[in-house]
Amino acid sequence: MVHWTDQERHAITTLWAKVNVEEVGAQALVRLLVVYPWTQRYFASFGNISNAAAIAGNAKVHAHGKTVLKSVGDAIAHMDDLSHAFTKLSKFHSETLHVDPDNFKHFGDCLSIVLAATFGTAYTPDVHAAWQKMIAVIISALSKQYH
């Protein structure tokens, strides 16, 4: 069970309320595929993702970015019991998708960077710290069912 301070809960939920899930999700996934190109391997069925421009314009990438960010929203809604809430999703990533858990960290880094680019100075150090903690908790929950 993670201990969240009131300040952390407030920082996370207040910023989340302003997030455009489709936009931020797409940008974060685009960055993952561009900055860590080996991750493109998991998305071979998405069509043309051979260069940065193709990735940025790919409709399936955009749609999937939105899907991933929606799960981040679910995580926030279950932030007090995330390991349990994400059991199925973790098993899915491990047993079906076979995603290397290192990539969760890469996606988390991209998400933090997109939040900084989107919110600028509103992404203050303490808001940034709260979000980094949220991301770490999500990564931990998603990794839990791996063996």
Place this chain on the structure above:
Amino acid sequence: MTLTAADKAHVKAIWSKAGGKAEEIGAEALGRMLEVFPQTKTYFSHYADLSVKSSQVRTHGKKIIDAITSAVNHIDDITGTLSSLSTLHANTLRVDPANFKLLSHTILVVLALYFPAEFTPEVHLACDKFLARVSHVLADKYR
């Protein structure tokens, strides 16, 4: 992972903007690292104030950014340019190299924050590779 000509151009372009705000960007990057990854505070137990606004953090942050600027200006010889800093980190500071990744990450966050339009995915990629190279050089003499 070698820096391509395009990577070098992207790094120089964004750094030409960042270098001019060295103290501000340095303070933000260092201060955020200390707040976001609290384990890094261990190296700064002698600082009275570890926040982004601290004068010690600002001064030290600027030092870090200036050193990176030097690496950008000599991007074809990062090893030579950072040689004495490499020795310092290996023999005196002995900062766990895992922390280079943490500071590199907060530098990228701060670049995105200050220059959202310029910090495109390709520039992000180039900077990530460049900072990884800098980190590698800094850790080179550790063992």
